[in-house]
Amino acid sequence: MIGVELVKLVRRPRTWISLTLTCALPFVVAVFIAVTHLAPPPGQGSAFLYAVLANGALYPAAALALVLPVFLPVTTAVVAGDAIAGEAATGTLRYLLARPVGRTRLLLAKLISVTTYVVLVVVAVTVTAYATGVLLLGPSHAAAVGQSPADAGLAPTAGVAPGGAVTSLSGTPLSLLQLAERTAGAIAFIAVSMLGVAAIALFLSTVTSSALGATLGALAALVASEILVTLNAAAVIQPYLPTRYWLAWIDFFRDPIFWRNIDRGLGIQAVYVVVLLGAAWANFSTKDITA
Amino acid sequence: MITTRALSKRYGAIAAVRSVDLDVREGDRYGLLGPNGSGKTTLVRMLLGLVYATSGEIEVMGRRMPRHAREVLPQVGALIEEPAAYPHLSARANLALFDAAGPRRSAGRRGRSRRIDDALEQVGLAGVGRRPVKTYSLGMRQRLGLAAALIRRPRLLILDEPGNGLDPRGIRDLRELIIGLNSSGVTVFLSSHLLGEVEQLCTTVGVLDAGRLVLQDELAALRAPTGQILLDTPDADQVCAMLNGQVEQRDGQRLLIRHADPAGLNARLVGAGLRVHAIGPHRRTLEEVVLAVTGTGSDHIGGRS
Numbered sequence: 393m394i395g396v397e398l399v400k401l402v403r404r405p406r407t408w409i410s411l412t413l414t415c416a417l418p419f420v421v422a423v424f425i426a427v428t429h430l431a432p433p434p435g436q437g438s439a440f441l442y443a444v445l446a447n448g449a450l451y452p453a454a455a456l457a458l459v460l461p462v463f464l465p466v467t468t469a470v471v472a473g474d475a476i477a478g479e480a481a482t483g484t485l486r487y488l489l490a491r492p493v494g495r496t497r498l499l500l501a502k503l504i505s506v507t508t509y510v511v512l513v514v515v516a517v518t519v520t521a522y523a524t525g526v527l528l529l530g531p532s533h534a535a536a537v538g539q540s541p542a543d544a545g546l547a548p549t550a551g552v553a554p555g556g557a558v559t560s561l562s563g564t565p566l567s568l569l570q571l572a573e574r575t576a577g578a579i580a581f582i583a584v585s586m587l588g589v590a591a592i593a594l595f596l597s598t599v600t601s602s603a604l605g606a607t608l609g610a611l612a613a614l615v616a617s618e619i620l621v622t623l624n625a626a627a628v629i630q631p632y633l634p635t636r637y638w639l640a641w642i643d644f645f646r647d648p649i650f651w652r653n654i655d656r657g658l659g660i661q662a663v664y665v666v667v668l669l670g671a672a673w674a675n676f677s678t679k680d681i682t683a
Numbered sequence: 684m685i686t687t688r689a690l691s692k693r694y695g696a697i698a699a700v701r702s703v704d705l706d707v708r709e710g711d712r713y714g715l716l717g718p719n720g721s722g723k724t725t726l727v728r729m730l731l732g733l734v735y736a737t738s739g740e741i742e743v744m745g746r747r748m749p750r751h752a753r754e755v756l757p758q759v760g761a762l763i764e765e766p767a768a769y770p771h772l773s774a775r776a777n778l779a780l781f782d783a784a785g786p787r788r789s790a791g792r793r794g795r796s797r798r799i800d801d802a803l804e805q806v807g808l809a810g811v812g813r814r815p816v817k818t819y820s821l822g823m824r825q826r827l828g829l830a831a832a833l834i835r836r837p838r839l840l841i842l843d844e845p846g847n848g849l850d851p852r853g854i855r856d857l858r859e860l861i862i863g864l865n866s867s868g869v870t871v872f873l874s875s876h877l878l879g880e881v882e883q884l885c886t887t888v889g890v891l892d893a894g895r896l897v898l899q900d901e902l903a904a905l906r907a908p909t910g911q912i913l914l915d916t917p918d919a920d921q922v923c924a925m926l927n928g929q930v931e932q933r934d935g936q937r938l939l940i941r942h943a944d945p946a947g948l949n950a951r952l953v954g955a956g957l958r959v960h961a962i963g964p965h966r967r968t969l970e971e972v973v974l975a976v977t978g979t980g981s982d983h984i985g986g987r988s
Contacts, residue, residue, distance in 0.1 A: 396784050405771060483767030487831065490731045490763065491785030492756040680694075681733040 393497050397505040407509065410467045414513055415520040417463060418455035422521075426528040439642055444529050449568070451525025452518040452575050453645060456582060459517055460638065464510075465614055468586045471509050472593035473607030475502040476676065480601035480683040495677045502594065503669065510586045514579050560647035574649070578641040581654060585641075588634050588661040589614065591668035598676040601683040631656070634664055684709045684839055684870045685730060690739035692725050699725040701894040702739070707872050707887070712865050714885030714902075715874040716973055722894040723874040724764060727843045730872075731761055744839065753786050760837035762845055766828020770817035774808060774827050775799055777816060781831050802830040807856060821848035829857070833864075840864065842873040846880050858884050882969040892977040905972050908964035912940045912948055915960040922957055939965060 401407055422444075425431050431442045440454035476499070479485035488498060560566050566574070593610035600606055617635040620626040630636050637657030643650035685707035692700040700722040707713045717723050728734040730741060732749030741748040743755045768777040778799045783792075803812045806826040811819075816827065825848045832840060840861075846854050861884060865871050875881050881888060888905060890898040898905075915937050916922055922938060923930050932939035942948050949962050
């Protein structure tokens with residue numbers, strides 16, 4: 393069944409269209425910056441964007457910061473929200489289950505398919521952004537990506553260091569290997585954050601037979617979380633909100649890596665994934681399929 | 684082949700299926716009739732493990748359902764209400780996906796391409812198997828749904844409203860296909876609200892009304908002679924006079940006569956110089972049988988509730 397789901401993912405035009413569009417945004421931004429040499433001043437705009445003029449090798453990090461707030465959650469919620477509800481709406485769900493495909497097995501296959509998609513998108517954004525960055529912005533100059541220890545919730549400021557390798561947010565130099573490792577860490581962290589989104593959408597997908605409802609429900613949950621994260625009065629619940637530690641991946645680019653918020657972010661996403669997938673399983677495995 | 688005992692399903696306060704004892708024997712062509720909303724689809728979905736029964740038991744091929752779905756369902760081909768497929772893929776790709784889904788040992792990759800060819804050939808889609816399903820007409824989608832049901836060469840076919848969307852030729856093809864499969868040993872259980880379809884196709888009939896199985900018998904028994912004779916004669920007045928009291932109904936030249944022996948009556952009429960166009964034992968149509976045991980359909984607003 394896992395193979396069947398992966399074939400469906402790969403042969404669906406939507407997969408490739410959404411992937412292309414998600415990669416296109418950082419590309420367009422890079423073209424504008426390369427042509428105008430106008431990057432946002434330090435402390436403003438998307439994270440890392442100032443530093444990329446000095447060093448194109450940092451562009452993957454800037455690209456991830458560009459797609460993280462909207463593009464990644466939307467594409468993830470669309471694919472995950474469609475997983476069960478979409479099959480219910482087209483009627484294929486009942487035929488799959490009558491083959492028979494066990495319900496737990498189907499849910500597991502959907503989860504693997506969605507995870508594959510999320511990793512595919514994040515990696516594709518990183519790879520295309522690296523190519524774009526090096527080609528358009530050039531690797532020639534060294535960059536420092538800001539000295540402020542910055543609260544993880546804020547975009548870090550950036551500045552150009554005089555000569556040398558890429559500089560971490562903390563001011564110390566990073567070798568290219570270290571940069572690659574830390575980018576990989578950031579990819580993994582963002583993928584896990586998106587799995588949290590996928591878990592919300594997948595759960596809703598077992599509740600309704602409207603894929604749109606499941607997708608928008610998951611996005612509404614994220615918007616609500618983003619609003620509460622900025623509200624001082626809601627400080628009590630902030631550590632448990634799904635988007636609270638979304639930006640903690642930036643801490644991979646400090647030296648040494650600032651693990652506290654990364655760990656908390658992974659922990660909270662793990663809780664969301666386990667609880668929501670458990671709820672999805674409990675609901676789906678006992679549900680009457682009337683669609 | 685299919686046995687249910689006191690099978691019931693409630694959705695909240697609504698009883699969709701009430702204490703149904705279904706009995707489909709091996710080799711049957713069983714037609715489940717009933718007005719819209721009588722519980723046919725809920726019953727079919729329970730047989731396939733899609734809807735869970737509130738109470739009662741289901742056995743398919745001698746195994747309890749839905750507990751043994753993994754062993755039973757690979758031998759069952761099903762069409763459940765409308766057919767469904769992934770529209771951007773071709774019919775062949777759809778069939779390959781549906782064949783690959785499910786317990787591995789039940790199908791296997793070997794011979795899949797051959798079985799897809801056979802199934803498409805059986806339903807008359809062999810020439811268009813590579814076209815995306817989104818270009819298909821309603822009737823072609825229905826044929827594809829049938830192909831998906833046939834691809835594993837099932838021992839039992841469960842078809843919910845199989846004639847939907849088919850034109851007259853499609854219906855005839857379907858009937859021939861079902862009869863052909865049945866004669867090669869496949870048991871067929873189909874639900875329909877089209878009496879004519881069932882009357883031409885089935886050997887056994889069950890009638891569902893407001894969730895209850897109000898009738899279950901062989902078609903031949905249901906349509907056994909009623910002990911009356913149907914007579915068509917231009918000399919109706921004289922016949923009425925001659926058989927005073929035995930004529931139960933008259934409609935112009937057509938008479939319904941209480942009498943057990945058509946040949947004997949014919950000889951008597953001809954002997955008396957009366958002309959006869961047609962004479963024969965009276966049988967009730969399936970429509971009369973069904974309407975006699977069912978109430979109004981659930982979509983008949985203002986009827987009994």
